[in-house]
Amino acid sequence: MNPWLKFVSKRLAGLVVVFFAASFLVFSLLYLAPGSPISFLLGNRSGTPEQIAAIRAQYHLDDPFLTRYAAWLGGILHGDLGQSIVYRQDVAALIGARIPTTAALVGYASVIILIVGVAIGLLAALRPGWVDATLRGGMTVALSTPPFVVGVLLILVFALSLGWFPVFGAGRGFADTVWHLTLPALALAGGGAAFLGRITRAATRGELARDHVETARARGLGESRVITRHVVRNALIPVVTVAGLTVASLVAGAVVVESVFAVDGLGSLLVRAILQRDFVVVQALVLLLVVTFIVINTIVDVIYLLVDPRIKA
Amino acid sequence: MNDHLVDVKGLCIDAPVGRLVDDVSFHIDSGEALGVVGESGSGKSLTARALIALTADGLRVSGSVRVAGHDVPGLRGRALRQFRGRSVGMIFQDPRAHINPVRSIGDFLVEPLVLERRQRPDAARRRVLAILDEVGVSDGARRLRQYPHELSGGLLQRVMIASVLAAEPALILADEPTTALDVTSQADVMAILTEQRRERGLALLFITHDLELAAATCDRTAVMYAGRLVETADSTGLQERPGHPYTSGLMVSRPSIDLRATRLPVVPGRPVAAFEAGPGCAFAPRCPHAQTACERERPEARESGGTMVACHRAAELAGSLPTTIEEVSVHG
Numbered sequence: 001m002n003p004w005l006k007f008v009s010k011r012l013a014g015l016v017v018v019f020f021a022a023s024f025l026v027f028s029l030l031y032l033a034p035g036s037p038i039s040f041l042l043g044n045r046s047g048t049p050e051q052i053a054a055i056r057a058q059y060h061l062d063d064p065f066l067t068r069y070a071a072w073l074g075g076i077l078h079g080d081l082g083q084s085i086v087y088r089q090d091v092a093a094l095i096g097a098r099i100p101t102t103a104a105l106v107g108y109a110s111v112i113i114l115i116v117g118v119a120i121g122l123l124a125a126l127r128p129g130w131v132d133a134t135l136r137g138g139m140t141v142a143l144s145t146p147p148f149v150v151g152v153l154l155i156l157v158f159a160l161s162l163g164w165f166p167v168f169g170a171g172r173g174f175a176d177t178v179w180h181l182t183l184p185a186l187a188l189a190g191g192g193a194a195f196l197g198r199i200t201r202a203a204t205r206g207e208l209a210r211d212h213v214e215t216a217r218a219r220g221l222g223e224s225r226v227i228t229r230h231v232v233r234n235a236l237i238p239v240v241t242v243a244g245l246t247v248a249s250l251v252a253g254a255v256v257v258e259s260v261f262a263v264d265g266l267g268s269l270l271v272r273a274i275l276q277r278d279f280v281v282v283q284a285l286v287l288l289l290v291v292t293f294i295v296i297n298t299i300v301d302v303i304y305l306l307v308d309p310r311i312k313a
Numbered sequence: 314m315n316d317h318l319v320d321v322k323g324l325c326i327d328a329p330v331g332r333l334v335d336d337v338s339f340h341i342d343s344g345e346a347l348g349v350v351g352e353s354g355s356g357k358s359l360t361a362r363a364l365i366a367l368t369a370d371g372l373r374v375s376g377s378v379r380v381a382g383h384d385v386p387g388l389r390g391r392a393l394r395q396f397r398g399r400s401v402g403m404i405f406q407d408p409r410a411h412i413n414p415v416r417s418i419g420d421f422l423v424e425p426l427v428l429e430r431r432q433r434p435d436a437a438r439r440r441v442l443a444i445l446d447e448v449g450v451s452d453g454a455r456r457l458r459q460y461p462h463e464l465s466g467g468l469l470q471r472v473m474i475a476s477v478l479a480a481e482p483a484l485i486l487a488d489e490p491t492t493a494l495d496v497t498s499q500a501d502v503m504a505i506l507t508e509q510r511r512e513r514g515l516a517l518l519f520i521t522h523d524l525e526l527a528a529a530t531c532d533r534t535a536v537m538y539a540g541r542l543v544e545t546a547d548s549t550g551l552q553e554r555p556g557h558p559y560t561s562g563l564m565v566s567r568p569s570i571d572l573r574a575t576r577l578p579v580v581p582g583r584p585v586a587a588f589e590a591g592p593g594c595a596f597a598p599r600c601p602h603a604q605t606a607c608e609r610e611r612p613e614a615r616e617s618g619g620t621m622v623a624c625h626r627a628a629e630l631a632g633s634l635p636t637t638i639e640e641v642s643v644h645g
Contacts, residue, residue, distance in 0.1 A: 220398020220480075
């Protein structure tokens with residue numbers, strides 16, 4: 001069998017296993033969480049035992065745990081994520097309407113992280129002295145400032161004072177969306193770009209000191225070729241791992257940033273659902289986050305094969 | 314006298330901590346092999362690196378280093394790259410560390426030919442395949458597709474030798490090319506290196522710990538101690554009549570097949586770096602023949618009949634220094 005095919009099918013099988021394990025965890029954790037949807041549904045009224053029983057029956061709250069899990073999972077596999085308790089709408093529709101916004105935000109931030117992170121990392125590694133020191137200082141600041149602080153600062157400076165960007169909303173159409181999402185994406189990307197920059201710098205420095213780089217120089221290769229073909233090429237291996245993990249974690253980071261910028265995406269939906277104890281929505285969203293994380297990691301594993309021949313398919 | 318391929322005069326290499334290579338002078342003619350023997354830290358690798366301008370940035374190189382008509386320390390930019398790519402080839406100690414692990418053998422071998430010499434990729438490939446065959450790497454086409462981790466150390470060192478031969482240099486620098494290999498591959502690799510070098514008439518600077526190996530493969534042998542050359546001589550002459558007590562000490566501390574020894578004789582004390590040595594002979598504190606003059610005054614390198622020895626007592630000791638463990642055991 002083709003080793004590539006074998007590798008990918010093995011990874012896909014692993015993905016399925018992780019999906020089932022994660023879905024079980026997500027479901028059971030919320031089952032164990034304090035607070036019950038009943039209290040929300042009833043509001044401040046104290047319902048009669050008959051009313052409560054009716055609600056429990058409607059949402060299958062009295063079924064055994066495993067039966068409920070099986071019903072939920074079966075629904076998901078058929079594309080039915082259930083009904084939101086609060087909005088009385090299909091969860092699939094609630095989520096589907098917001099995926100483009102969050103995907104645009106996360107995609108935009110990923111592009112910033114990859115380009116800016118790798119660029120400043122390389123620059124810091126290859127220009128020792130004040131360039132390196134300045135960039136390293138900047139990276140430390142960016143890394144230690146939480147996204148909601150960065151978000152508020154960006155709004156104050158670039159939206160309110162300078163008026164270059166809108167204060168909130170996601171925009172319509174490509175150009176408008178990019179314009180609306182620039183500040184949120186920057187807030188979301190800051191820490192990741194700094195982290196990737198540090199990793200890139202360390203990996204590049206480490207590679208520069210390696211013996212095979214001396215060989216390349218001894219053979220008369222030009223310095224720019226030594227850097228691109230040997231130093232950067234080899235430093236890519238750790239950079240790809242960290243880039244994958246950083247991008248995967250953006251999906252979770254979007255929760256905070258969307259709230260700060262009042263962007264109506266999956267993140268703000270999740271926050272609201274948690275506050276309102278809308279269990280069905282929370283379960284679906286958390287599962288979606290987990291699946292996204294796993295899928296991105298699988299993609300990273302495949303890229304790994306391309307950049308490091310020592311990893312056997 | 315002026316047309317030596319390599320002509321090094323008064324080479325000194327200084328680090329921030331002090332001097333590492335001190336006033337080294339030697340020459341290598343076209344097609345000639347010079348072995349440089351010394352303990353770790355004696356400056357032999359640094360000396361070789363100075364011939365290809367690969368000394369680390371923090372080191373200061375002074376003195377005259379001329380290789381194939383180039384003033385090596387003065388080379389910069391394109392001229393330096395062309396010199397490294399065409400005039401000199403370097404074989405490093407550990408091929409596994411010195412060949413990029415994530416590029417295929419084919420990429421490694423062809424890279425400078427295509428990028429720096431503008432050969433067509435398929436022509437470069439054919440050429441490299443032929444050389445692989447000559448250095449005893451079978452199934453070359455498959456090897457070119459493989460990666461370094463898929464090859465044994467001995468095979469990888471042959472690939473390194475092939476990469477140097479492909480550049481058609483006039484001089485090969487070999488920095489302990491067999492130290493990282495197992496014993497059987499050591500002999501193979503050494504045999505291939507020697508054979509290819511002779512066939513192509515290339516000069517060789519061979520760096521090793523192993524005095525016997527140097528003498529067996531090289532026309533002349535130089536012995537380094539504490540960053541200085543203490544003796545340079547015709548290899549057979551050096552083997553039979555060592556002129557410097559240190560050379561003799563190295564020979565005597567070799568185990569013998571015929572003699573059962575409970576303890577091997579050693580050169581007492583520890584080796585020093587050039588900057589740690591006193592004003593006199595750097596070897597004096599460890600030398601069984603040292604006299605007060607040796608401690609005070611640095612011995613000049615004296616040349617007679619193609620042999621150079623830097624020892625105050627060279628004339629008196631000539632011919633009397635032991636060369637084997639047996640002689641020492643009989644005497645004491």
